[in-house]
Amino acid sequence: MQLLNIGKFILLRTLKFAILLFAVVLFSFILVSFSPVDPIQSYLGAEMMVVSEEQKERLAEYFGVDESKTQQFLNWLNMFLHGDLGTSLLYRQEVIAVIQERFLASFVLMAISWIISGIFGYALGVIAGMNKGTMIDKAIKSFCFILASTPAFWIGILLLIVFSLWLGWFPIGLSLPIGMLAEEVTVWDWLKHIILPALTLSIIGVSNITLHTRQKVMDVLESEFIRFARSKGEEGFRLFARHGLRNTLFPAISVHFASFGELFGGAILAEQVFSYPGLGQAIVQAGMNSDVPLLLGIVVFSTLFVFIGNLLADLLYYLIDVRMKNGETI
Amino acid sequence: MHVYELNHETQEELEKIQNNLLLEVKNLSLTIERFGKGWTRERLYVIRDFHLKIHHGEVVAIVGASGSGKSLLADAILGIHPKNSIVDGMIKYENELLTEKRRKRLRGNDILLIPQMTNALDPLMKVGKQVKTLMKQNNHQKAVKQIFQKVGLDPDVYDQIPSACSGGMIRKIFIAMALASEAKLIIADEPTNGLDYESIDEMLFQIKMLEKDNKGVIMITHDLEAAMKVADKIAVFYAGETVEVVDKKHLKKGGKFRHPYSRALWNALPQNGFIAIDSTQPSATEKLTGCSFAKQCPKATKKCKIEKPLLKEISHDEMVRCFYAGM
Ligand SMILES: Nc1ncnc2c1ncn2[C@@H]1O[C@H](COP(=O)(O)OP(=O)(O)OP(=O)(O)O)[C@@H](O)[C@H]1O
Ligand code: SF4
Ligand SMILES: [Mg+2]
Numbered sequence: 001m002q003l004l005n006i007g008k009f010i011l012l013r014t015l016k017f018a019i020l021l022f023a024v025v026l027f028s029f030i031l032v033s034f035s036p037v038d039p040i041q042s043y044l045g046a047e048m049m050v051v052s053e054e055q056k057e058r059l060a061e062y063f064g065v066d067e068s069k070t071q072q073f074l075n076w077l078n079m080f081l082h083g084d085l086g087t088s089l090l091y092r093q094e095v096i097a098v099i100q101e102r103f104l105a106s107f108v109l110m111a112i113s114w115i116i117s118g119i120f121g122y123a124l125g126v127i128a129g130m131n132k133g134t135m136i137d138k139a140i141k142s143f144c145f146i147l148a149s150t151p152a153f154w155i156g157i158l159l160l161i162v163f164s165l166w167l168g169w170f171p172i173g174l175s176l177p178i179g180m181l182a183e184e185v186t187v188w189d190w191l192k193h194i195i196l197p198a199l200t201l202s203i204i205g206v207s208n209i210t211l212h213t214r215q216k217v218m219d220v221l222e223s224e225f226i227r228f229a230r231s232k233g234e235e236g237f238r239l240f241a242r243h244g245l246r247n248t249l250f251p252a253i254s255v256h257f258a259s260f261g262e263l264f265g266g267a268i269l270a271e272q273v274f275s276y277p278g279l280g281q282a283i284v285q286a287g288m289n290s291d292v293p294l295l296l297g298i299v300v301f302s303t304l305f306v307f308i309g310n311l312l313a314d315l316l317y318y319l320i321d322v323r324m325k326n327g328e329t330i
Numbered sequence: 331m332h333v334y335e336l337n338h339e340t341q342e343e344l345e346k347i348q349n350n351l352l353l354e355v356k357n358l359s360l361t362i363e364r365f366g367k368g369w370t371r372e373r374l375y376v377i378r379d380f381h382l383k384i385h386h387g388e389v390v391a392i393v394g395a396s397g398s399g400k401s402l403l404a405d406a407i408l409g410i411h412p413k414n415s416i417v418d419g420m421i422k423y424e425n426e427l428l429t430e431k432r433r434k435r436l437r438g439n440d441i442l443l444i445p446q447m448t449n450a451l452d453p454l455m456k457v458g459k460q461v462k463t464l465m466k467q468n469n470h471q472k473a474v475k476q477i478f479q480k481v482g483l484d485p486d487v488y489d490q491i492p493s494a495c496s497g498g499m500i501r502k503i504f505i506a507m508a509l510a511s512e513a514k515l516i517i518a519d520e521p522t523n524g525l526d527y528e529s530i531d532e533m534l535f536q537i538k539m540l541e542k543d544n545k546g547v548i549m550i551t552h553d554l555e556a557a558m559k560v561a562d563k564i565a566v567f568y569a570g571e572t573v574e575v576v577d578k579k580h581l582k583k584g585g586k587f588r589h590p591y592s593r594a595l596w597n598a599l600p601q602n603g604f605i606a607i608d609s610t611q612p613s614a615t616e617k618l619t620g621c622s623f624a625k626q627c628p629k630a631t632k633k634c635k636i637e638k639p640l641l642k643e644i645s646h647d648e649m650v651r652c653f654y655a656g657m
Binding site for chain 1: 405408410434435436437438439442443445447449450451452453454455463464
């Protein structure tokens with residue numbers, strides 16, 4: 001019965017996702033259509049001068065950019081439904097290959113940040129919630145409110161100034177040459193590369209989960225079952241470990257999954273600031289150069305990413321809810 | 331004025347009773363401090379002057395109206411009252427003063443609360459495990475399942491989480507907890523709440539079971555009828571005060587309640603004519619000068635409005651707070 005419900009739930013969600021995906025792709029396409037940048041020009045770059053008009057026309061035909069905008073969109077849609085995301089003009093590679101390579105880099109960055117912000121956010125939330133109303137609580141709360149209203153790129157730039165400019169621990173503009181092969185990158189290179197953007201994303205990600213956990217801990221501490229546990233002599237850390245942990249951890253994980261959207265958004269900005277070669281950087285380049293296939297490919301991919309996060313969040317929440325639904329007060 | 335004679339127990343008898351004393355509460359008060367309108371601080375005198383005595387193997391019912399502070403009374407005795415409240419008065423456990431340190435040691439070991447709310451179990455922990463943690467002896471699981479059977483629960487309930495249990499089942503789990511623990515004093519807060527007529531009798535039987543275990547049971551309830559069925563003594567709670575403590579033997583012999591409020595409660599029972607009572611109580615924000623019941627009392631005189639009646643002992647542990655008690 002419960003499995004059936006979950007199945008129905010996932011099906012419904014997937015349907016909604018399909019509609020959302022279509023809308024997002026269409027919207028992105030319309031936006032990029034307004035771009036004054038000529039895709040042929042950005043494809044040829046400096047070679048623009050030496051290529052003949054005739055060749056340019058043939059290229060346009062090849063990329064399908066000579067057709068009407070509507071036709072172009074329909075072509076893309078047709079290809080997409082056949083499982084083909086097309087070829088990136090900018091990278092001169094299959095879009096799927098670009099995404100694969102780029103996503104791996106972004107995934108590592110986001111996974112590290114997600115885990116770090118999760119652990120710290122939860123811990124801070126528990127500390128604040130258990131010390132409700134004290135100076136510690138107020139400090140943590142203010143910290144989160146400030147963070148919540150600070151854009152990721154600003155924090156990125158701040159970290160760059162402090163750690164690269166003042167302390168000189170990391171080089172500025174530390175991008176690897178685009179063509180550099182993965183094997184040539186040493187672990188140290190890679191670490192130098194990822195620390196600051198990961199730190200930026202972790203700091204940004206803490207606020208949401210901390211505030212949520214803080215509230216949840218406060219609610220749980222005021223619940224009847226904690227009062228009952230206290231009446232049985234349990235207290236302090238033992239009380240929390242026994243009854244508070246599970247009752248606040250699952251909701252926290254759920255909320256954290258739901259933050260995939262912000263995580264991705266933050267990654268785009270952080271990758272830009274630190275020239276980190278991930279999906280975020282690629283989508284910005286695709287947009288700037290009217291690389292429509294790549295742009296739409298990344299849009300599809302990131303929408304899917306956020307969708308999976310939300311789906312996991314909802315599923316987890318649903319499962320907890322089923323368990324938590326207790327006989328109401330009589 | 332006073333119509334009752336103090337029973338003259340012999341010195342020996344008095345000593346025996348004293349030695350058997352489990353919990354004694356005198357002049358207990360609980361005041362909540364909170365912010366009222368604007369920046370004013372408001373004081374809620376939820377419990378004003380509470381007295382109680384309970385012996386080993388005895389059931390004492392505390393009867394009071396809904397919202398009159400009965401659950402806070404349990405909190406105050408256990409020392410788990412809200413942070414913004416102040417508790418004053420004297421509590422002795424087994425003839426020794428109940429200090430904060432001693433309370434901590436006794437909570438969950440010697441004194442156990444049976445909570446009012448059926449959502450008092452950890453929603454994510456198996457109920458069997460929650461009962462198990464109260465046991466001292468080994469071989470827990472088997473013992474818990476045996477107790478479950480004793481209180482009429484399927485042993486398989488052991489592996490269930492609270493949301494799979496009905497309210498009635500949860501109340502039985504609470505009783506199982508009391509049986510599993512080695513607590514000598516059980517404070518049962520509205521254990522019959524939300525149960526149908528048949529289950530109430532079953533629950534009262536189980537409370538008797540605790541009594542047979544030589545545990546003292548304080549049963550907090552708003553149901554005078556249930557209290558009459560199970561209790562050895564009934565303490566009537568009104569406006570934060572003990573207004574009367576009566577021995578069931580007295581009632582069985584045909585005696586009446588002595589306080590006008592208790593009598594009103596009694597008359598409100600279906601079998602006694604269903605005479606509705608004015609259920610308003612003085613607000614907890616009020617400082618009372620005269621008798622707390624004066625506004626509702628049919629026997630009130632001028633004196634009642636000015637002077638505060640003290641709780642007077644009638645026998646070793648029967649008491650009443652009224653100038654004209656029993657008249
Ligand atoms: N933490 C608190 N802060 C402020 N007021 C409180 C608090 N806890 C209880 N109260 C108030 O004190 C009064 C007594 O509450 P309590 O729950 O003890 O009553 P009760 O007699 O047990 O009621 P019921 O019949 O509903 O069980 C209520 O009016 C309640 O609103
Ligand atoms: S003291 Fe007076 S007002 Fe109070 S209960 Fe007795 S008769 Fe009634
Ligand atoms: Mg109550």
